[in-house]
Amino acid sequence: MAVVERGSTKIWHRRERGKQFAIWAVWLLSTAIFVYCWHLISGKTVWFFVMDAPAQAIDLAARMTPPKWSYMNSLWRPIWDTINIATLGTVIALIIAVPVAFCAALNTTPSVLFVRPVALFIIVSSRSINSLIWALMLVAIVGPGIFAGVIAIGLRSIGFCAKLLYEAIEEIDETQVEAIVATGASGPQKLIYGIVPQVMAAFAGISVFRWDINIRESTVLGLVGAGGIGLQLDASISTLAWTQVSLILLAILATVIVSEWVSAKVRHAII
Amino acid sequence: MVDSVTTLPGTGRTWSRPPFIKKPWVRWGVWLAVAIYLFVAITSMEVDWSRVIEGLPRGKKFLLAFLPPNFASRWDSIVDGIYESLWMTVTSTVVGIGLSIPIALGAARNLSHPIVYYSCRGIVALSRTFPEIILAIFFVKLFGFGPFAGFLALSIATIGFYAKLLAEDIEDMDAVQAEAVKATGAGWLQWLNYAVQPQVMPRIIGLGMYRFDINFRESAVVGIVGGGGIGATLLTAFDRYEFDSAAAILLVIIGIVMAVEYSSGIIRNHIK
Numbered sequence: 001m002a003v004v005e006r007g008s009t010k011i012w013h014r015r016e017r018g019k020q021f022a023i024w025a026v027w028l029l030s031t032a033i034f035v036y037c038w039h040l041i042s043g044k045t046v047w048f049f050v051m052d053a054p055a056q057a058i059d060l061a062a063r064m065t066p067p068k069w070s071y072m073n074s075l076w077r078p079i080w081d082t083i084n085i086a087t088l089g090t091v092i093a094l095i096i097a098v099p100v101a102f103c104a105a106l107n108t109t110p111s112v113l114f115v116r117p118v119a120l121f122i123i124v125s126s127r128s129i130n131s132l133i134w135a136l137m138l139v140a141i142v143g144p145g146i147f148a149g150v151i152a153i154g155l156r157s158i159g160f161c162a163k164l165l166y167e168a169i170e171e172i173d174e175t176q177v178e179a180i181v182a183t184g185a186s187g188p189q190k191l192i193y194g195i196v197p198q199v200m201a202a203f204a205g206i207s208v209f210r211w212d213i214n215i216r217e218s219t220v221l222g223l224v225g226a227g228g229i230g231l232q233l234d235a236s237i238s239t240l241a242w243t244q245v246s247l248i249l250l251a252i253l254a255t256v257i258v259s260e261w262v263s264a265k266v267r268h269a270i271i
Numbered sequence: 272m273v274d275s276v277t278t279l280p281g282t283g284r285t286w287s288r289p290p291f292i293k294k295p296w297v298r299w300g301v302w303l304a305v306a307i308y309l310f311v312a313i314t315s316m317e318v319d320w321s322r323v324i325e326g327l328p329r330g331k332k333f334l335l336a337f338l339p340p341n342f343a344s345r346w347d348s349i350v351d352g353i354y355e356s357l358w359m360t361v362t363s364t365v366v367g368i369g370l371s372i373p374i375a376l377g378a379a380r381n382l383s384h385p386i387v388y389y390s391c392r393g394i395v396a397l398s399r400t401f402p403e404i405i406l407a408i409f410f411v412k413l414f415g416f417g418p419f420a421g422f423l424a425l426s427i428a429t430i431g432f433y434a435k436l437l438a439e440d441i442e443d444m445d446a447v448q449a450e451a452v453k454a455t456g457a458g459w460l461q462w463l464n465y466a467v468q469p470q471v472m473p474r475i476i477g478l479g480m481y482r483f484d485i486n487f488r489e490s491a492v493v494g495i496v497g498g499g500g501i502g503a504t505l506l507t508a509f510d511r512y513e514f515d516s517a518a519a520i521l522l523v524i525i526g527i528v529m530a531v532e533y534s535s536g537i538i539r540n541h542i543k
Contacts, residue, residue: 014465030365033361034361034362034365037357037358037361037362038358038362040354040358041355041358041359041362041418041419041422042419044355044417044418044419044499045414045415045417045418045419046415046417049414049415050414050415050419053413053414056412056413057413060409060412060413080315081316084312084315084316087308087312088309088312088313088316091309124525124528124529124532125525127528128488128524128525128528128529129488129521129524129525130488130489130491130492132404132492132495133491133492133502133505133521136495136505136506136509137333137509137517140329140333140509140510140512141326141327141329141330141333142322142323142326142327142330143319143322143323143325143326145317145318145319145322146316146317146318147316147318147319147323150316192288193288197288197289197291200291204291216402217402219402219405220402220404220405223404223408223495223496224495233405237408249401249405252401252405253400253401256400
């Protein structure tokens with residue numbers, strides 16, 4: 001807050017002059033970067049196609065309606081597969097994420113110098129690679145199919161679950177742990193009676209949260225051949241079967257809404 | 272030695288750790304349901320184990336490709352792809368946030384009329400539904416190949432994320448401060464600028480950094496369906512089994528994500 005005296009009148013400004021100037025400079029720089037990036041993207045864009053897009057969109061919408069409802073019969077199996085990919089992937093991720101999280105949390109790690117950096121590296125590399133890229137990689141290695149999808153979702157979720165879990169572990173109430181230790185508890189007893197009960201609710205919340213995200217992600221894994229409803233989507237798009245595409249999108253929409261409802265219910269029950 | 276049941280000395284009474292789910296029938300029901308589901312799900316999974324085993328040496332080859340990764344043979348397309356990804360990230364984050372802020376104001380229950388509120392909530396729900404990659408498929412169909420399609424897909428996905436979280440923050444703001452500014456006779460825009468905006472500014476910047484991070488990760492996959500960026504190069508590398516180039520691209524992505532995450536952490540701490 002700054003008050004400038006000009007003659008006899010005092011004028012209130014929100015910021016000091018220097019700070020105002022710095023903010024202005026940041027804005028200028030950001031705008032320049034944005035305009036530059038936009039210029040480069042625009043250079044790589046065929047504007048004729050963009051101008052044509054509204055007409056294309058209307059045409060596409062006409063070809064997508066009405067959805068081919070009879071196709072639904074061959075969608076139940078892919079939907080079941082999609083749910084399995086998400087669920088089994090989440091289970092695998094949780095099994096691996098728990099030890100990783102305990103190794104990464106400052107108050108439970110066996111060694112801050114050696115074990116913790118490894119755990120943090122596992123978390124970062126798992127998180128920075130999209131599940132679609134994991135799937136791409138696994139399809140190349142273990143071949144197309146649900147198995148690649150499950151592993152891809154699992155690998156992608158380890159980092160997310162372990163990160164949230166280790167933050168929860170670091171935020172526990174140390175006095176409770178101390179009370180357990182004061183009874184003469186050994187290391188594992190301290191873990192089971194002092195720490196685990198405190199992070200159990202967070203753990204359950206994180207699992208359901210990630211499961212919900214994984215349902216969304218597993219709907220598209222089929223685009224690279226890793227099973228689930230994405231396979232049908234990819235096939236329908238490449239054969240230009242647009243009425244099937246619209247039905248698949250509706251099916252994805254319904255699956256996502258149901259999963260969101262389920263996870264909201266479960267989280268509500270836990271908290 | 273960890274016992275779940277302990278006999279208290281001298282009294283003969285026992286104590287056991289309270290279970291996470293209190294009601295026994297719910298607890299056993301949940302366990303039973305989980306067991307049945309896992310059995311059905313795993314047996315219904317069709318896994319071609321011979322293909323998996325056949326692929327294991329390839330997996331080993333892939334891991335070995337990381338030491339050392341081959342940056343040289345595809346260097347030009349890696350650089351092009353990364354630049355394109357970064358342009359998309361910057362523009363889509365800025366445009367996405369620009370579109371999100373008015374929508375977030377509309378989707379905050381304490382600021383807007385119910386009609387505006389429900390229509391803005393509708394926009395948010397709609398743009399959250401489909402993954403970026405599905406949006407990208409359609410935008411590539413409509414707008415042609417290239418980063419413009421990816422830019423649009425990421426911008427729209429940004430709205431669903433950013434407007435939702437920002438609206439929640441606006442709803443949580445301190446109404447007393449807002450009322451104090453209103454009592455000075457401020458107009459609506461002045462009120463927004465002096466009462467609402469300062470309260471949510473840390474969140475605006477923090478969420479913006481976070482979304483920048485997400486958009487960069489996503490920009491690496493829209494290329495798989497033709498939306499521009501590093502994804503196309505990565506897809507080619509995998510399709511040709513050039514694992515050493517793929518490893519190089521993955522390392523570049525991990526490096527940039529770590530750099531973005533680290534610097535956004537510094538900026539966020541600075542703002543708080």
